[in-house]
Amino acid sequence: MICEDKEVLASMIEEARTYTGYGQLADYIPALREADPSVLSLAIYDGGETCAAVGNVDETFTLQSISKVLSLALALMDQGEEEVFSRVGMEPTGDPFNSIIKLETNQPNKPLNPMINAGALAVTSMISGETPDHKLGRLLTFIHELTGNPEIRYDEKVAESELKTAHLNRSLSYFMKQHGVFDDDVEDLLDLYTKQCAIEVSCQDLAKIGYVIANEGKHVFSKRPIIPLHIARILKTFMVTCGMYNASGEFAIRVGIPAKSGVSGGIMASIPHGLGIGIYGPALDDRGNSIAGMKLLESLSHRYDLSIF
């Protein structure tokens, strides 16, 4: 069993760590520049009492784009598929995550998918709640349930740092508001979105969320559905087609596991009917994925035959 292979996992992480020197920290959100680029951690959860974890396992980090999977789950539960997909598409894009180009050229002007920033902003606008705080509270409660960790909060410093510099996300939002994708107050929406992205987790938390998504959305112990089955399937499908930015195709070939990464260096992976994996390595490759995290997932997939294809 992979979770018992602690020594092998520890040696795989040290091998992958050698790649951290070839990556860069995300710097467009100033607070993310403070991370230590040599950090690498891995957690694997198989639904048991404990979660196997190796590397710098005490490090916490912000979800960033990984939160897009969770806001999508909540919006789909709140509004239903028809409403959500009337405002955001289902197609992958070969463009970077914050690109504006297809918003203008695509007709109607709705974002191509919920994993790029434009799509995620539209999805966040569909989370139900009377106030932005209420919506954020609902998202946090959902994450507490998925992880079994009620301590999870958002990192105020990272949220504030992103909000101050989120000019591109502001532009995307104003463009979408003009084209009727949503009608929210843009500053309120950005405030909520940056707090959502700044939710702080450990790699063990990520592995547990990945496990629930992998296993049909069911609560680990009670088996009660936290996410309806058809929505858990939609999440995994977007993770395969759009989860690793504009490297998703290559990742599907080399690794073959539904996964979502974030610019903080986190990666959450879900092996259908199997393991949940959480990785943190803040040094990124040129597409915004954890450089050592990608190597680690590739070696894990080969060694344990984890590809779903």
Ligand code: GLU
């Ligand atoms: N908060 C980040 C942004 O909106 C998330 C991007 C990411 O992780 O890809 O730019």
